[in-house]
Amino acid sequence: MSLPHFAVSNPGSHVILLGNEAIARGILEAGVIIGAGYPGTPSSEILSTLAEMYPYFSHLKIEWSINEKVAFEVAYGGSMSNVRSIAVMKHVGLNVASDAFMTAAYAGARGGMVVVSADDPNCYSSQNEQDNRYYGLHALVPVFEPATPQEAKDLIKYAFDFSERFQTLVIFRTTTRLNHGRGDVVLGEIKNINREYGFDWDRSRWVCLPSHSRILRLRLLERLKEISDFADNFPFNSLQISKKKVNGKKIGFISAGVPYSHLIDALNHFGIKDDVSILKLGMVYPLPKNLLKKLFSSVDKILVIEELEPFIENIVKQIAYEEGLSKEIEIHGKDMFPQNGEFLPELYLENLADIMDLEYSRIPVPNDIIIIPPRLPILCSGCSHRASFYAIKQVEKKLKTKFVNSSDIGCYTLAVYKPLEGLDTEVCMGGSIGLANGISKIQSNENPVLAILGDSTFFHSGIPALINAVYNQNNILVVILDNRSTSMTGFQDNPETGIKITKEVGTKVNIEDLVKGCGVSSENLWVEDSNNLKNMIDKLEEAVKAKGVRVFISRHTCSLVESNEFKSKEIVPPIVKVDSEKCIGCLICVNKFGCPSIIFDQKEKKAKIEQDTCRGCKVCIDVCIHDAIYEEE
Amino acid sequence: MDLKSFNILMVGIGGQGVIRAIQILTWAALLDNYKVRTAETHGMAQRGGSVSSFLRFGYEVEGPLIPSGNSQIIIALEASEAARYFRYANSNTIFLINNKIIVPPTVQLLNMEYPDLNSIGSFLKQISTNVFFIKGHEEALKAGDLRSLNVYMIGVLVGSSQLPIKQKTLENSIRRFIPRKAQEINKIAFNNGIEKGKLIKGDIK
Numbered sequence: 001m002s003l004p005h006f007a008v009s010n011p012g013s014h015v016i017l018l019g020n021e022a023i024a025r026g027i028l029e030a031g032v033i034i035g036a037g038y039p040g041t042p043s044s045e046i047l048s049t050l051a052e053m054y055p056y057f058s059h060l061k062i063e064w065s066i067n068e069k070v071a072f073e074v075a076y077g078g079s080m081s082n083v084r085s086i087a088v089m090k091h092v093g094l095n096v097a098s099d100a101f102m103t104a105a106y107a108g109a110r111g112g113m114v115v116v117s118a119d120d121p122n123c124y125s126s127q128n129e130q131d132n133r134y135y136g137l138h139a140l141v142p143v144f145e146p147a148t149p150q151e152a153k154d155l156i157k158y159a160f161d162f163s164e165r166f167q168t169l170v171i172f173r174t175t176t177r178l179n180h181g182r183g184d185v186v187l188g189e190i191k192n193i194n195r196e197y198g199f200d201w202d203r204s205r206w207v208c209l210p211s212h213s214r215i216l217r218l219r220l221l222e223r224l225k226e227i228s229d230f231a232d233n234f235p236f237n238s239l240q241i242s243k244k245k246v247n248g249k250k251i252g253f254i255s256a257g258v259p260y261s262h263l264i265d266a267l268n269h270f271g272i273k274d275d276v277s278i279l280k281l282g283m284v285y286p287l288p289k290n291l292l293k294k295l296f297s298s299v300d301k302i303l304v305i306e307e308l309e310p311f312i313e314n315i316v317k318q319i320a321y322e323e324g325l326s327k328e329i330e331i332h333g334k335d336m337f338p339q340n341g342e343f344l345p346e347l348y349l350e351n352l353a354d355i356m357d358l359e360y361s362r363i364p365v366p367n368d369i370i371i372i373p374p375r376l377p378i379l380c381s382g383c384s385h386r387a388s389f390y391a392i393k394q395v396e397k398k399l400k401t402k403f404v405n406s407s408d409i410g411c412y413t414l415a416v417y418k419p420l421e422g423l424d425t426e427v428c429m430g431g432s433i434g435l436a437n438g439i440s441k442i443q444s445n446e447n448p449v450l451a452i453l454g455d456s457t458f459f460h461s462g463i464p465a466l467i468n469a470v471y472n473q474n475n476i477l478v479v480i481l482d483n484r485s486t487s488m489t490g491f492q493d494n495p496e497t498g499i500k501i502t503k504e505v506g507t508k509v510n511i512e513d514l515v516k517g518c519g520v521s522s523e524n525l526w527v528e529d530s531n532n533l534k535n536m537i538d539k540l541e542e543a544v545k546a547k548g549v550r551v552f553i554s555r556h557t558c559s560l561v562e563s564n565e566f567k568s569k570e571i572v573p574p575i576v577k578v579d580s581e582k583c584i585g586c587l588i589c590v591n592k593f594g595c596p597s598i599i600f601d602q603k604e605k606k607a608k609i610e611q612d613t614c615r616g617c618k619v620c621i622d623v624c625i626h627d628a629i630y631e632e633e
Numbered sequence: 634m635d636l637k638s639f640n641i642l643m644v645g646i647g648g649q650g651v652i653r654a655i656q657i658l659t660w661a662a663l664l665d666n667y668k669v670r671t672a673e674t675h676g677m678a679q680r681g682g683s684v685s686s687f688l689r690f691g692y693e694v695e696g697p698l699i700p701s702g703n704s705q706i707i708i709a710l711e712a713s714e715a716a717r718y719f720r721y722a723n724s725n726t727i728f729l730i731n732n733k734i735i736v737p738p739t740v741q742l743l744n745m746e747y748p749d750l751n752s753i754g755s756f757l758k759q760i761s762t763n764v765f766f767i768k769g770h771e772e773a774l775k776a777g778d779l780r781s782l783n784v785y786m787i788g789v790l791v792g793s794s795q796l797p798i799k800q801k802t803l804e805n806s807i808r809r810f811i812p813r814k815a816q817e818i819n820k821i822a823f824n825n826g827i828e829k830g831k832l833i834k835g836d837i838k
Contacts, residue, residue, distance in 0.1 A: 014663065015663070016656075016659045016660055016663050016669060018673075041675065041676030042675065042676060044676075045675075124674075124676065125675075125676035148670075148695070177672050177697050177698065180672065180673050180674075180675045180676075181670060181671050181672045181673065181697040182655070182656075182659050182669065182670070182671040182673070183669055183670050183671070183697075184663050184667075184668055184669045258696065258697070261670075261695040261696035261697070262695070262696035262698065264695040264696070265693075265694070265695045265696045265700070268693050268695070269700075344698060344700075344701070345696060345698050345699065345700035345701075345703075346700050346701045349700060362701060362702065363701065363702035363720075363723055365720070366719075366756065366759040366760055367759075368756070368759075369719075369756075370716050370748050370752055370753065370756040371746075371748075372713050372714075372716050372717045372747075372748060373737065373739075373740045373745050373746075373747060374683070374737070374739075375646065375681075375682055375683040375713075375714075375717075375737040376682055376737070376739060377647065377680035377681055377682035378680060378681045378682070378737075378738060378739070379680070380680060380681065411680065414680060417739065418739060418742055418743065419742055488676070488680075489676070590741065590742065591742055594738055594742060596681060596738045599741070600741060612779065
């Protein structure tokens, strides 16, 4: 096996890295030992890239933790032990970790400690587009943000030196286009940290009880002041001052991250990159006051370009006010750029043209635009979640009732779309059971309350809510869609498979035992194969009718994982076909079940199964009420 | 290299191999000494959804996204996706479109109208005269595996002489990213693609 290109040791090599690979490379170069995280788009490839490095760098101690709070704590334990440590999560993950994070900020870092927060403007793969720079402001922790894969690698490497120098935690904030964009990167040297590792028995620092925390808070404030003073010399902040005018105006820009790179493209488009002043930030909190003052004194107008909240803009305005310049200098930001979504390049061109009286117009759109209906993401062919939701719907129909299907985060959230329309809530990880607890207190018995979530989500944060239901006797049915994989984020293993991120064998955790341990009785626990539809319908009906807290584990390996297993074992999956004699074109398989491998032949008015995409799950055989779908022997 | 910027948009459906194609092209661009940026669709949108990947190279390239109307090349692994992303094209843009339409299941389900190849072609021809439909599906199957569609389409681009990257470099890059057992099939697909590309070269205006 040859060394992957992101793991080669020779500094100076020029390679292409995905943003997340560049971050992983920077972590490796920094001499980090402990890495922990929970998968979440757009952050997932960071730890999995470290896992790919592990065979060649066995000093790495990395893990998928059970959730982001635990991941943060794992990494922080490393920092307490003088080890460089990284916690990796998507933006909403930091909400989960925030309990630990907010207080850890007081005690600060011993070994360098960085938290990667991968934000997702435009909600490409997220339930919200929260702006985690505010966690820096909230916890008084500096926030770094890279603009390109090269800078991501260099900046995160530097973040560990910085963290140790100031004894501070660092938030390393990225956005999707950085995480999931490639760029050319020059590799650096992999540091060899030579120091004593071990826990530090300093109770005054690590025991955050009131008498200690009051003192720790004073230290935190001092630390922030020191960092704030250093911000003017922060090596990834830079200020370009231009004495030139563009159409009679002296303009200054402030930006960071991906928006900075698109700003440069737009300035190049107009050929005025050297004619304007630019403050480029690598640390977006705290801001460099002297650099800002220099910028204030060199321009008439400032445009702050940042996606999501007016985070930098508000602080810049505050500093301008403190400098007594709030009347003299025009500061623009959210009056020109929206507070939602990601900014497309043409928006920069339009706004730059607007503020500097330049010529730009979008290419005219043709007169008769063709309408292309949306192509939404869907559950895959043979997905066991489809079978589970179809069964739930059948039971609902049979009992002539409507369930409240409180659901959760994972591939199965896609069952919200037609034809399944199988879920009614999705708020946050593990939220399905918590919400069901509350809904069940109000909802009448005619509308059974179900909490539907995946295996990894159950491990992540479903367990406390299940114990809550047992303890408080909230009458709910928890359906665990157990496909033995954290599929949506890239098929990561979890405690159920017992395989660790390094592919080494760990210890399996059995969901049935866990559920019983939470206080659910054996009579109220079902474990069935998701793809055995008839049985699923019978057993689900039983479970719906039973009383108390019930758990139904619907188990079948993720069809993508299973089909890869088949391939590697050279197993030929079942071949499923439609008997066109028997098919009456009722469309149930197409319009109610909706597997993408079943198509409807409009000419013949018959269903057909596409053999090159069908994974042979055989569920549609039971879906067809006319016995027209069969397995070919 | 004194090329300011060259922009390629590749679109298709999650699972068709858009990301792999971009990986091949980015390494080749790197080997030919360009500064490179991409933006790709990963995660949720990959589950059979519409995917688009942006590839930019040249000395003046900073950001990963292509401004509308600024894509020199648009490669579509599924035909209707070419029309979905029309706003990235200008009157010189070269469209290389696999002539297969895959109707999204929800459209089928809701009995909505979905455009056909003719309407897609006549729409795109309002924008650019360089709209080429290519029998990518058939050719990939002919090469031995539908999954070689992405490499076949790269071959067409190379054959059309519109890509400022050397053929040899691309061959290196393909070898790097295609698993060993699929190498032979992809080599055939690539070479057949080049032959096809040579045929359309004269028609590019």
